[in-house]
Amino acid sequence: GSPQDTASGGGDAAPVKVGLVYSQSGPLASYGKQYIEGFKAGLDFATKGTGKVGDRKVELTEVDDAGDPAKAVSAAKDLIGKGTKIIAGSTSSGVALQVAPIAAQNKVLFISGPAATDAVTGANKYTFRSGRQSYQDVVTAKSFIGDAAGKKVVVFAQDGAFGDANEAAVKAVIGGAGANVSGVRAPASATEFTPFASQIKAAKPDLLFVAWAGTTAPAMWQTLDQQGVLASTTVVTGLDIRASWPTFGAAGSKISFLSHYFDGASDTEAAKAAKAKIPGGTLDLFHPDGFAAAQMVVRAVQEGGDDVEKMVKALEGWQFDGVKGKMTIRAEDHALLQPMYQAKLSGSGTAFTATAQKTLTGDESAPPVAQMKG
Amino acid sequence: MTEPVLSVENLSVRIAGLHILQGVSFDVAPTGVTVLLGRNGVGKTTTLRAIVGLTPRNGEVRGTVRMGAQSLLARPTHRLVRGGLGYVPEDRCVFAGLTVTENLRLAERRGTSPAYDKVYALFPELDRRGRQRAGSLSGGQQQMLAIGRVLLNDNRLLLVDEPTKGLAPKVVTEVAEVLERVAESVPVLLVEQNLAVVRRLARDAVVLSAGRVAWTGNAQDLLLETALTKSLLGVGSGEVHA
Amino acid sequence: MSTVILLTLTGLGLAALYFLVASGLSLVFGLADVLNFAHGLFLGVGAYATWWAAGNLPGAGSDGLGFLVAVAFGVLAGSAVAVLVELVLIRPLYSRTIEQVLVTVGLSLAGVALLQATWGADARPFPRPEWTRDVTSVLGAQVPNAGLLLIVAAAVVLGALLAFLRFTRYGLIIRAGVENREMVTALGIDVRKAFTLVFAIGGAAAALAGALGSVYFGTVSPGQGGSLLIFAFIVVVIGGMGSVVGSAYAAVAVGLLQQFVNYYGTSGLGDLCVVGLLAVVLLLRPQGLAGKVAHA
Amino acid sequence: MLATRGLTWRIGEVAIVDSVYLDLAPGEFLGVIGPNGAGKTSLFNLITGLRRPTEGRILLDGADVTDLPPHRRARLGLGRTFQASSVFGSLTVRENVRLAVQAHRGGSMKLWRRAAADREVAAAADAALDRVGLAHRGTALAGTLAHGEKRKLEIALLLAGEPRVMLLDEPMAGVSAEDVPELVSVIKSLTGDSGRSVLMVEHHMDVILELADRIAVMHHGALLACDTPDTVMANATVQEAYLGEAL
């Protein structure tokens, strides 16, 4: 044979191969777990329990990327080499960004998962997303200050692309509405936050937007609280997965949360179905992403069969009812417009509950249209 | 003849596949100095190290070594030493990073009172340089420290490997005197190249050649017989160091 | 002014944390000559054991005496794991330094993964007395109590280690054993015991650092040890390997430098300065601040 | 050929080497004796550049080499052996000597040539090994040699460098009596008419007496005497400080 020889599937009743590349191990394993639970529930929902699209069974291949883009790329190439036309997953932004070009080069469908980076939106024609992006977080944050004009807003974020993206988004969204935006940045590895808390305090902002991920978050919140930052201004941040809620401790009730999702934020058909299907019965941050991904996969196969170009056509502009409510895949850049939430945390010890204060519709939280790159 | 303090029987050592000792047997008399002779590389050091249990990891020891009724092989070194087997290694092995005093303190054994006076009387230099790092001592001073270290304790047998190597003639004489005095109370198994020292100290001699015992007997007899020394050690008895 | 006081005191708190991590590392590194990459594991064991004890051990809890019991249990557990590691994994490899490093690297990978497999990757809230969440007002600066606790603990550990090294024979045996194990046995000393002891102490110090560090962070997570370890290594090297006092000086220098540069400079500069300090110190004094001049 | 001018090395207050003036003529064999700790090895370390003197100058062929690093001095023809053998333990005996020959023949970077293919180097190395009687041990790892053999290898390494000034630090230490005469004749053959100068520390007086043209006596870092063997041996201070009562 020649080195390019690869087996490729054919025939109508042949199963639909779907590759799921996400974190089963490594630091983002919990996100990955929610994603896959959501995906399976969504698949069940979208295929009405049959697991089949038409008469074709959906055959899932799950691969662990351990959060390492190199492993994800290898996995994607392996899947593509075996004739897989649809790849979904990517728990981390780094993985999403590196798998997206592979999808474009090989003309397969890629549905990115929890990865929040804005850069995936409009990455290329073959790349879609089933979750929210940083920009939508920031738009939600803006809803906390009402009229932004003349207000002073500080963004506290980690060094690096995640922080850059958030700061840029805040500048565009809130700064664009007339607020005066400045940034305080800290290394992601920082363990002592007093200097940063002092800087923030000295700036006397009307709104503090915090974009922080990782295990040092609780120490960061505690320091902000101890130095009186939480008491002196409105502090907004994204609500992370349930397991992290108790780590906010006393600070939790002093923070205004924007939320992608939490259990009870919505009461849609899909949410009920998801709740019934997932182990434990409690929805969490990334279940909707997996759920939506499955819905998109089923739609793509229904309309496109094995033709990826048709799949893309079928998904662009598609509206559907997801766990969070009405979802729209914007045709121009494949952004996924979706409801976002304001939430409050209450409780103590290990028992915390979140309650929705306000829901923003998909259009209200829509990011600006990105230029489609490839 | 009285019971030997140490008897080595059929001792064989292999290191990294090389047969270094091949069935060495000899006794060490309960008093006086027994000297182990032989050319470079015949296995003198290897013999001593096998006795105290310091054969390298990749080595393999066979045979029996007894001290009285006790079999020595297979017992850990620190037990042997606490049981009264003193060892002065060939290259001194003082602890370079420790001071002279610390080196000596390390050699104290629990439950006995160390004989500092004795050691300082023999080597006043050690007293004077107590706070110097042993690594910065001159070669000879290090040798004094290495010998002084074992003399702090009472021993049933001393194994001493080339103690006069690299020493000034005057110190060689001193060391020989020290060993002579030590040997009055403790038997010594000595490896020595300096035949003058051998002549002065040794009562019995064991000559090794290529991993085997080539000759045993009275040391003074050996040194008198030019033919013997020529064939065993490669020197005439007259040529020993002045 | 109050900013300076705040930064100084919190910087010292950070320094104390670095020192707690570094002291055990330095001891094991300097005395047993083992570059212990598994130190982070001991840290994690201490933290998780304390966390577990506070919830499950009778008599232990998250406050008052109960908390002391929990921490004591954590320290014991860390020490026990360290001893086990020394006996089973390190002991057969003495004098094979590189292999030891590898084993500890393997252990750090496997151990942290094991913690993660058992308790999950997510951070968990750490049981701690209420007062450690509060602040004490010092000349107008709101200083976190957890930081003060770290400072006190570090001072106690420093004193205890110095006493151990200065007033016991073990210090001597260990230093000699690093140079030439064989010769120490030839002096009638069971050097293996001494090395096990070093590991026990190093493990205990690490476990204490893990427990108190978790009090400081408010949470415990499997990877926590690893992130502190890199700075602890820097502290150990700047201070001079094996010198506990040197580590203390270096920890203070690193903690304060980081804190002040992070406030007055731009972000990330603090870390760069620390790394720069390491490079400068090593180039000027390869043996570290308090290290003895290497010989030959 | 080699000269030291007021060479001094202090550690703290203590002068380990104390204002030493030494002159070594071409072809001369100078023995150095002195009690343990007199500073003989230290003197060698200063001359070869392993230590920096606190005061004084070192001249090689009249040129000041005090500030040159060890390798530059070696290239000027200064070679030495070490009191405690320092050979390349993980290389074979033969490779050890070849390395020394190669270092002597010019140490420029040759990254692509095959080292083993250089016949001249190999031949020179074998010759050096032959000369010290280690030819049969060529394939043994140097680290596994017995002590005496290492001493011989040290000398072979020195020979390979064909130095014009040789510093020998107790070459006989640990060499079995049988081999002493052989080694002595090797050392003797090094000098002879070749114009090489030798500075040798040795405690075996008979060896020193046999080889040395002059003998320098060191004591407490200072040069006590430097004269013909007979005069030195007759010197009362030397007798008392160094030789003691002969055995």
Place this chain on the structure above:
Amino acid sequence: MTEVKSPEVPAPPAAVPDELTPGHSRWHGLRPYAPLVALVVAAILPYSTVNLPGVFEGPLNSPGTLQLLAICLVFGGLAAGYDLLFGRTGMLSFGHALYFAAGVYGTDVLVTRAGLPLWQAALLTITGGTILAALLGAVALRTVGIAFAMVTLAFAQVGAILVARDFGGLTGGEEGLPLDVSGLPAALVGVTNTVNLYWLALAYLAVVVLVVHRVSGSPTGRVLAGLRDDERRIGVLGLDPYRFKLVAFTLAGGLATAGGTVYCLIVGGASPHVTSSELTLSLLVMVVLGGPGTRWGPVLGGVLYMYLDHRLTAFGTSDAVNSLPAFLSHPLSQPLFVLGTVFILAVYFFPGGLASLRTRLTPLTTALRRR
């Protein structure tokens, strides 16, 4: 002067020189050609459709397998290059990842951000990486032993911080930077062309092995081996230790940078994983696992390490593991747990590395043959 060696980093176990390993007379005539044969076999591997179930996911010529093999080969080469420092010269650098990362990021940034054609980007990167190694080496080599290890670690840490800081959005910070393939030769793009990446990786490995082999067999290599044993002695023999160490350091750095360039193409981007100090540690693990100072040991170690690193994720989620009781299946589903355990066992069971396996097995094979 004392004769005591400072407690420096001990030299790694030495290779047994070829002339010492006895008993291969029958193979002696063929042995010089063995590497060539291995190279040819590796080169025609992609033509095979053999399926090795359990070993690889698909047949040998499937893109997934070739991609995995390509990554393994690059790391084989990287480990061999690192061995030039560690195994052959006795320098323990904890910062080797920096030069690899320089290759990965340099190529990526020059292609993606500056839009240079690949060959220019590669040339510039490798030159730049080599110069970087020379400059940093010149500073770091003023220290020895553990201090040297730590200074190199510090430099690498600066690299990691700079990449994470994402100055000017150049590196993409923690998200990494996908490679813009629009300007790349078509033969290097797309899953169907994975085989070309495989050959590229193989070529890289072959070059590194050749360079390391030639250099260590050269007169300079002899000096490097001498440095490993006794640096002072090298100085007294008339050679400047600093110069030789710097050459080795620079060469190894250049080789690592080239590896980074190849890796960037294979993976199609850069991510901050490559700047981590863990990578250097893994290099050390690879070399020691394989056998430092041997020709094939480090290569084997590198290939095996990366293979395990990639495949264990699949192993952890396999049915075999999931069907085990929880106290076993939980740890076993953590790839790092398995990898860590494998190291530890390897250290115990293959002292001297995989390369010593043959010598260790010799008694066994001779015993078997006699029967």
